[in-house]
Amino acid sequence: MTAVLEISGLRKTYRSRKGVRNALDGFDMVVEAGQVHGFLGPNGSGKTTTLRTLLGLIRPNDGRMAILGQEVPRRLPQVAGQVGAIVESPQFFGNFTAKDTLSLLADAGNVNRSRVPAVLDLVGLRDRAGERVKTYSLGMKQRLAVASALLKEPKLLILDEPANGLDPGGIREMRTLMRDLSASGMTVLLSSHILGEIQLICDSVTIISAGRRVTSGSVAEVLASHTSGAVRVRLEQGGDLFGAAQVLREAGAQVTLEADYMVVGNASNPALITRLLAQRGVYVSELTPIAADLEDVFLELTGTAPVEGQNRQVDESALGAGRNGWGQ
Numbered sequence: 001m002t003a004v005l006e007i008s009g010l011r012k013t014y015r016s017r018k019g020v021r022n023a024l025d026g027f028d029m030v031v032e033a034g035q036v037h038g039f040l041g042p043n044g045s046g047k048t049t050t051l052r053t054l055l056g057l058i059r060p061n062d063g064r065m066a067i068l069g070q071e072v073p074r075r076l077p078q079v080a081g082q083v084g085a086i087v088e089s090p091q092f093f094g095n096f097t098a099k100d101t102l103s104l105l106a107d108a109g110n111v112n113r114s115r116v117p118a119v120l121d122l123v124g125l126r127d128r129a130g131e132r133v134k135t136y137s138l139g140m141k142q143r144l145a146v147a148s149a150l151l152k153e154p155k156l157l158i159l160d161e162p163a164n165g166l167d168p169g170g171i172r173e174m175r176t177l178m179r180d181l182s183a184s185g186m187t188v189l190l191s192s193h194i195l196g197e198i199q200l201i202c203d204s205v206t207i208i209s210a211g212r213r214v215t216s217g218s219v220a221e222v223l224a225s226h227t228s229g230a231v232r233v234r235l236e237q238g239g240d241l242f243g244a245a246q247v248l249r250e251a252g253a254q255v256t257l258e259a260d261y262m263v264v265g266n267a268s269n270p271a272l273i274t275r276l277l278a279q280r281g282v283y284v285s286e287l288t289p290i291a292a293d294l295e296d297v298f299l300e301l302t303g304t305a306p307v308e309g310q311n312r313q314v315d316e317s318a319l320g321a322g323r324n325g326w327g328q
């Protein structure tokens with residue numbers, strides 16, 4: 001595979017009256033061609049700074065970046081025509097139709113107007129293209145924004161929180177759109193707080209925390225390298241589930257009772273569960289690790305619960321607040 005985007009050792013320091021803040025502290029990222037790549041991190045971890053630096057809107061203090069094999073920002077003019085980006089929500093004139101809006105943007109970007117119906121088709125707005133933008137739903141406005149970024153037929157599309165504020169229907173439309181764009185050969189870099197969506201849409205991910213990469217790889221690899229730390233425990237027929245839960249809780253386990261099994265949340269030593277229960281004459285018939293999802297991985301690596309739809313919530317990410325295993 002060929003890398004469409006490569007970042008290594010990126011540093012960005014902001015200075016304010018309160019002192020110096022390392023927004024990016026030697027950050028690395030690689031996005032391979034044809035992938036939908038998720039870019040995840042807690043609020044204030046450096047995602048927007050990375051994307052703005054990549055697009056030449058901010059000057060980094062150090063590091064190397066390349067888009068489509070061209071060093072940026074030095075050779076950004078050579079690749080700019082092949083990159084579409086929505087990093088801040090674009091503002092549209094409410095009284096313009098989608099068709100007028102895109103025609104105007106096509107003219108401004110030296111793109112042939114014949115591209116307008118094609119992008120309207122791509123984002124599923126063709127039937128509503130003659131209506132004024134102020135009558136559009138948020139989801140339609142987001143799709144119009146994506147359409148504007150597609151005018152140049154980019155090879156790389158960069159989207160910062162494209163599903164922000166959308167309802168489940170809008171999120172589903174955005175998911176289909178991302179998949180269609182990827183199927184057409186485009187590489188998509190997607191920053192989002194909606195981890196379930198990232199898990200569904202993306203081929204690969206990079207997780208950033210406090211300005212550094214904490215993990216990256218295909219979604220399957222990242223999930224496989226982490227366990228949720230929880231196990232499902234079933235007892236042999238007739239076993240006293242409630243009593244067994246009590247025994248484990250007294251030993252410090254976090255236990256959630258379900259109808260015919262229990263989940264032990266912090267089971268770093270599953271053998272201890274069987275031993276403790278067997279000592280009381282209770283026997284386990286099933287003890288299964290529960291697979292991690294992206295949210296578990298995110299929480300474990302960043303110590304921060306993701307907050308959907310909240311872009312600028314806090315400045316500092318809480319590092320080092322990982323899970324405490326029970327029975328280690």
Ligand SMILES: Nc1ncnc2c1ncn2[C@@H]1O[C@H](COP(=O)(O)OP(=O)(O)OP(=O)(O)O)[C@@H](O)[C@H]1O
Binds near residue numbers: 016048049310
């Ligand atoms: N113009 C600025 N001046 C000073 N500090 C800044 C500036 N822009 C960003 N920062 C700080 O840099 C750090 C990284 O911010 P950034 O916006 O890149 O994070 P983010 O991951 O995009 O967050 P979010 O998910 O909330 O959008 C934060 O601590 C933020 O407060």
